[in-house]
Amino acid sequence: MINKTVAIGDEFVINKCLAIGPKRINAAPRTLIMPEFDGGKKSLTTFHLKDRSSEGHELLLCTLETGRSHQIRVHLQSSGRSILGDPMYGTLLTSESEFYNINEMKKTELLFKCTNGAIGRTALHSWKLRFAHPRTFHEIEIIAPPPLDFQNACDVVGVSLPTC
Amino acid sequence: MTRLDRDTSGVCVFAKTKAAASVMGQLLSTQKKEQEEYKNMPSYSFKEYLALTEPLRPSVARDPMVNDGTFVLQMIVLH
Numbered sequence: 001m002i003n004k005t006v007a008i009g010d011e012f013v014i015n016k017c018l019a020i021g022p023k024r025i026n027a028a029p030r031t032l033i034m035p036e037f038d039g040g041k042k043s044l045t046t047f048h049l050k051d052r053s054s055e056g057h058e059l060l061l062c063t064l065e066t067g068r069s070h071q072i073r074v075h076l077q078s079s080g081r082s083i084l085g086d087p088m089y090g091t092l093l094t095s096e097s098e099f100y101n102i103n104e105m106k107k108t109e110l111l112f113k114c115t116n117g118a119i120g121r122t123a124l125h126s127w128k129l130r131f132a133h134p135r136t137f138h139e140i141e142i143i144a145p146p147p148l149d150f151q152n153a154c155d156v157v158g159v160s161l162p163t164c
Numbered sequence: 165m166t167r168l169d170r171d172t173s174g175v176c177v178f179a180k181t182k183a184a185a186s187v188m189g190q191l192l193s194t195q196k197k198e199q200e201e202y203k204n205m206p207s208y209s210f211k212e213y214l215a216l217t218e219p220l221r222p223s224v225a226r227d228p229m230v231n232d233g234t235f236v237l238q239m240i241v242l243h
Binding site: 050055056057058059060061062063064067070072073076080081082083084085090091118119121122123124125126127128129130131132134142143144146147149150153154157159161162 | 170172173175215216
């Protein structure tokens with residue numbers, strides 16, 4: 001388990017098989033992806049620590065080596081680093097079944113409360129996608145700059161976003 | 165062709181035709197560690213995400229098996 005402190009600029013790799021867990025009642029989604037289950041699929045993520053706040057919040061650049069459902073979220077949770085505002089694998093101030101039965105606005109409000117006003121959703125952003133064009137083989141890179149709410153969350157917790 | 169988890173943000177790719185969806189779907193699902201010599205292959209894809217985490221809690225990494233009361237109850241019934 002990578003639960004020790006990593007220095008800024010360092011990389012670490014989480015290599016844990018993932019499998020779909022048992023169905024749950026009164027909670028959506030009704031299944032949970034769980035690490036290290038028998039019959040799980042090989043899953044590997046590389047994490048690069050970009051910045052850490054004085055309180056210990058971390059901004060990580062995550063590179064997927066495999067592409068499983070909830071891979072980044074579960075791998076981070078298994079290392080003791082839940083994503084800020086993640087209602088499934090993070091910390092909630094209410095029970096999950098209660099959370100999934102309230103309306104969207106209340107969910108956002110609750111997540112803001114859970115994250116001390118930083119963000120009202122899961123703080124995970126698909127930043128870059130790079131691939132070779134299937135016909136020309138020219139490299140195509142698509143970059144989505146982090147949206148304002150993500151930038152605001154970084155400001156609130158005190159970490160700096162990387163430049164492109 | 166790419167999926168984003170609910171309430172996350174960022175790059176999302178759509179295809180205009182079924183043919184494009186098929187080719188690009190295969191390309192985007194092929195990750196570099198699943199290819200032996202990805203650098204020599206004409207097709208590859210890299211995906212990078214930014215994640216902002218809660219402060220590190222070494223001893224309280226949430227275990228979904230015990231943190232969901234419903235699931236624990238279900239396990240008791242099954243056993």
